[in-house]
Amino acid sequence: MNQATSATSPLTALSVNLNKVALVRNTRHLGIPSVSRAATLCLQAGAAGITVHPRPDERHVRAGDVHELSDLLKVWPQAEFNIEGNPFHNLMDFVRTLRPHQATFVPDSEGQFTSDHGWTFPQDAERLRPLIEETRALGVRVSLFMDPVPEAMAAARALGADRVELYTESWARAHGTPDEAAVLAQFAATARAAQAVGLGINAGHDLSRDNLTAFLRGVPGVQEVSIGHALIADALELGYSATVQDYLRCIRDAQPA
Numbered sequence: 416m417n418q419a420t421s422a423t424s425p426l427t428a429l430s431v432n433l434n435k436v437a438l439v440r441n442t443r444h445l446g447i448p449s450v451s452r453a454a455t456l457c458l459q460a461g462a463a464g465i466t467v468h469p470r471p472d473e474r475h476v477r478a479g480d481v482h483e484l485s486d487l488l489k490v491w492p493q494a495e496f497n498i499e500g501n502p503f504h505n506l507m508d509f510v511r512t513l514r515p516h517q518a519t520f521v522p523d524s525e526g527q528f529t530s531d532h533g534w535t536f537p538q539d540a541e542r543l544r545p546l547i548e549e550t551r552a553l554g555v556r557v558s559l560f561m562d563p564v565p566e567a568m569a570a571a572r573a574l575g576a577d578r579v580e581l582y583t584e585s586w587a588r589a590h591g592t593p594d595e596a597a598v599l600a601q602f603a604a605t606a607r608a609a610q611a612v613g614l615g616i617n618a619g620h621d622l623s624r625d626n627l628t629a630f631l632r633g634v635p636g637v638q639e640v641s642i643g644h645a646l647i648a649d650a651l652e653l654g655y656s657a658t659v660q661d662y663l664r665c666i667r668d669a670q671p672a
């Protein structure tokens with residue numbers, strides 16, 4: 416059974432990012448580990464959805480994976496498909512062709528090592544606007560990958576975005592250090608600013624079993640976390656099912672008693 420709401424408030428949805436399964440698969444011509452099988456096992460274990468970030472260089476997720484996952488998710492009516500990418504590169508082709516539940520706009524350059532920053536306003540605003548409009552007109556929810564800056568939330572909403580995805584690397588680095596409380600407060604203030612203008616809140620990047628519960632306890636109203644690197648690393652030790660169930664426990668543990 417996929418994630419349900421709790422008695423008190425909706426549980427934060429867990430969307431498993433399968434980039435790193437594809438990365439290992441690409442190191443041989445054998446088709447294993449299978450991205451689709453990973454998706455099936457994670458959904459069977461209770462994940463609310465699947466995320467992929469098909470980068471233009473296809474270092475990990477390839478276009479064929481995206482199409483295969485889109486077909487697979489059609490037999491999981493409760494599950495969501497979230498495709499991440501730069502809308503000025505290859506993302507819009509997937510949006511137009513596959514119409515996933517959500518498109519997460521990420522300002523990565525083509526050869527970027529990994530995602531490491533959000534959109535910058537007002538510089539990025541006007542060129543994003545038509546792509547946000549087009550994506551929403553296709554019935555696809557738009558989430559903008561954003562740094563935890565409260566003052567940027569109104570601009571994100573003014574562009575027509577449905578949600579923001581808070582870029583959480585700074586939280587992962589601060590967790591367990593003297594900076595933890597101040598960094599968490601910055602994310603909480605950003606979340607409140609987002610909610611004040613009607614934005615939904617997602618979060619992701621470097622979230623893990625170690626830092627997830629504390630983040631969700633401190634940041635109000637996170638609707639979805641997309642987690643890949645740490646979760647897949649854990650799955651190498653525990654298996655997909657036990658790992659997903661452990662991340663779901665971390666989410667439940669963040670619920671008020």
Ligand SMILES: CC(=O)[C@@H](O)[C@H](O)COP(=O)(O)O
Pocket residue numbers: 432434435467468470499521528529530560619620641643
């Ligand atoms: C946007 C983001 O933070 C991640 O979803 C991104 O997918 C990470 O990309 P890599 O897996 O290529 O590092």
Ligand SMILES: NCC(=O)COP(=O)(O)O
Pocket residue numbers: 432466499580618619620621622641642643644645646
């Ligand atoms: N949007 C974040 C995501 O999908 C996965 O990021 P990570 O857990 O691989 O850092």
